[in-house]
Each structure stands twice: as C-alpha cells, then as structure tokens.
Amino acid sequence: xxxxxxxxxxxxxxxxxxxxxxxxxxxxxxxxxxxxxxxxxxxxxxxxxxxxxxxxxxxxxxxxxxxxxxxxxxxxxxxxxxxxxxxxxxxxxxxxxxx
Amino acid sequence: xxxxxxxxxxxxxxxxxxxxxxxxxxxxxxxxxxxxxxxxxxxxxxxxxxxxxxxxxxxxxxxxxxxxxxxxxxxxxxxxxxxxxxxxxxxxxxxxxxxxxxxxxxxxxxxxxxxxxxxxxxxxxxxxxxxxxxxxxxxxxxxxxxxxxxxxxxxxxxxxxxxxxxxxxxxxxxxxxxxxxxxxxxxxxxxxxxxxxxxxxxxxxxxxxxxxxxxxxxxxxxxxxxxxxxxxxxxxxx
Numbered sequence: 001x002x003x004x005x006x007x008x009x010x011x012x013x014x015x016x017x018x019x020x021x022x023x024x025x026x027x028x029x030x031x032x033x034x035x036x037x038x039x040x041x042x043x044x045x046x047x048x049x050x051x052x053x054x055x056x057x058x059x060x061x062x063x064x065x066x067x068x069x070x071x072x073x074x075x076x077x078x079x080x081x082x083x084x085x086x087x088x089x090x091x092x093x094x095x096x097x098x099x
Numbered sequence: 100x101x102x103x104x105x106x107x108x109x110x111x112x113x114x115x116x117x118x119x120x121x122x123x124x125x126x127x128x129x130x131x132x133x134x135x136x137x138x139x140x141x142x143x144x145x146x147x148x149x150x151x152x153x154x155x156x157x158x159x160x161x162x163x164x165x166x167x168x169x170x171x172x173x174x175x176x177x178x179x180x181x182x183x184x185x186x187x188x189x190x191x192x193x194x195x196x197x198x199x200x201x202x203x204x205x206x207x208x209x210x211x212x213x214x215x216x217x218x219x220x221x222x223x224x225x226x227x228x229x230x231x232x233x234x235x236x237x238x239x240x241x242x243x244x245x246x247x248x249x250x251x252x253x254x255x256x257x258x259x260x261x262x263x264x265x266x267x268x269x270x271x272x273x274x275x276x277x278x279x280x281x282x283x284x285x286x287x288x289x290x291x292x293x294x295x296x297x298x299x300x301x302x303x304x305x306x307x308x309x310x311x312x313x314x315x316x317x318x319x320x321x322x323x324x325x326x327x328x329x330x331x332x333x334x335x336x337x
Contacts, residue, residue, distance in 0.1 A: 005165070032324050
C-alpha cells in the first residue's frame with residue numbers, strides 16, 4: 001500500500017480526534033470513571049510502547065539496556081525530558097564502544 | 100500582556116526548542132524504518148504528535164492495515180479530545196467555528212498546558228502564534244533527524260534510536276513516583292505489553308498497544324479514580 005495513503009489516514013484520524021470535540025463540545029465530562037480513564041490513557045500508552053521495545057531500540061540489547069537504566073534513574077531524579085532522553089542515547093553510544 | 104500573535108510566538112519558543120531534539124529522534128527512527136525525508140517531514144507537519152507518529156511509522160513499516168492505523172491513533176491520541184474539551188471552555192468570543200477548526204490541529208500536551216496557564220480567555224491570534232512556532236520546531240527537527248540518518252556515523256545514528264523511548268520514560272516515571280494510580284497503570288501496561296511481545300506474538304504491535312493501554316487505564320480508573328484537579332495535567336510530549 002502506498003505510504004501516502006497511510007500518512008493521509010494517520011493525519012486525518014489525528015486531526016478529527018482533536019477537531020470534533022474542540023468544535024462541538026462546550027460542556028465538561030461529568031463521569032468520574034470516564035475522566036479517570038482519559039487521565040490514565042497517556043501513561044498506559046507510553047508504558048506499553050516503551051517496554052519491551054526500548055531494549056531493541058539500538059543494534060545491541062546490552063547497550064539498549066544500559067541506556068534504559070540511565071533513563072530510568074535520571075527520570076526518577078526528576079531530570080528534564082531532554083536531559084533524560086539525550087543521556088540515555090549518550091550512555092548507549094558509550095556502551096557501544098565497549099560491548 | 101495582551102494575548103496577541105507575538106505573545107503566542109514568544110511562548111512557543113521554549114516548546115519549539117524541546118520539540119527540536121525529540122523530533123530529531125523521530126526523524127532518525129522514520130529514516131531507519133525506510134521512510135524518505137519527505138515522508139517523515141510530511142508526517143510531522145500533518146500530525147504534530149510524538150507517540151502517535153512513532154506507532155504510526157511502526158504500522159507503515161510493518162505493512163499494517165488502515166483500520167489498525169485509525170484505531171491506534173484514536174487510542175494514543177484520545178487524550179487530545181479531553182484537552183480540547185477543557186480548552187474549549189477558555190476561548191474568547193472571537194473564536195468562531197472556523198477558528199476552532201484551525202486551532203484544533205495544534206492541540207498538543209505542551210500547547211494545551213501553556214494555553215491553559217494563561218489568565219483569562221484565549222484568542223485565536225495567540226493560539227496561531229503558539230502553534231506556528233511549535234510546529235516549525237517539530238517539523239524542522241524531523242527534517243534534520245531524517246537527513247542526518249544519511250550523514251551521521253552509524254554508531255551515533257544507532258544510539259539515537261533510544262532518544263524517544265528515553266523521553267517516554269521521563270514522562271511516565273516522575274508522576275508514577277508521586278501517584279499510586281499512575282504507577283499501577285504503568286505496571287499493568289508494561290506487564291501486558293511484555294506478554295504480547297514474547298507470548299502472543301501473532302497480535303500486531305499496534306493492536307497490542309491499544310489492548311494494553313485500555314486494560315491498564317480501566318484498571319487504574321477502577322482502583323484509583325482521579326480527583327477533579329488531576330485530570331488536566333496530561334503527559335509531557337506533543
């Protein structure tokens with residue numbers, strides 16, 4: 001299938017998800033359950049996307065694991081996003097020189 | 100200060116700088132999956148969303164179905180619907196339907212957070228300034244990352260593959276430290292995802308993410324329902 005079709009479908013769905021509620025909705029969602037699900041969805045998505053895929057994000061599982069550990073430790077220490085992301089990459093790069 | 104176009108552009112600069120390095124990682128990822136520079140830039144310019152784009156290029160590379168693409172974007176980006184609803188209460192009277200339809204394109208976690216933090220009602224001009232600068236950062240970073248794939252040494256290129264995942268880790272862990280519900284949701288999602296990756300290998304990655312995210316979020320909503328003030332914090336990626 002043409003990549004262009006994928007891109008159009010992807011962009012169209014992402015846009016409609018934003019546009020329909022922004023244009024039509026004027027009231028607040030009252031259901032606490034539904035609001036809770038929406039609140040948790042981003043964390044659930046990111047967690048599921050990251051593990052175990054992060055272990056295969058470089059050519060070598062060992063360097064990926066080292067980068068992952070560095071990311072987890074720095075994130076736990078509340079470092080900014082960019083610091084965590086680039087440090088993970090730097091750690092994987094340095095580990096690649098050894099392993 | 101008046102919420103005009105210039106103020107919007109100024110507020111967009113820190114967002115754009117943050118987006119530059121993250122979208123650089125996306126560009127490298129897209130190029131490594133076989134997409135051209137133009138395709139990668141086209142995706143960033145037309146989507147303006149990090150997690151959705153990463154999952155999207157994964158589906159393209161795997162030759163997934165269009166239904167899988169739509170459902171994946173729906174689940175990953177459903178939080179924008181909540182932000183859109185929340186932001187819709189803060190719009191001033193000049194926000195006609197065409198303005199709403201245009202501004203909706205640029206609702207990301209950061210843009211939502213910055214716009215929500217403004218005192219009083221927000222104007223279309225302010226939103227256009229904010230979105231324009233942020234979108235330039237996001238698209239430019241993608242262009243540089245996708246192009247760099249052909250220029251950078253292979254070792255460096257390879258190590259950049261972890262950048263986006265590092266950012267995802269940085270988004271989830273701090274709130275998981277502070278909030279039991281987020282921790283539980285993250286643990287369920289990771290456990291489920293690992294199970295699909297190694298055991299139920301017949302299920303494609305896009306569907307595995309959808310299934311795991313919905314299960315984990317529902318478990319979190321049942322065990323740890325959120326209070327009113329928590330709902331608008333959101334994640335930290337576009």
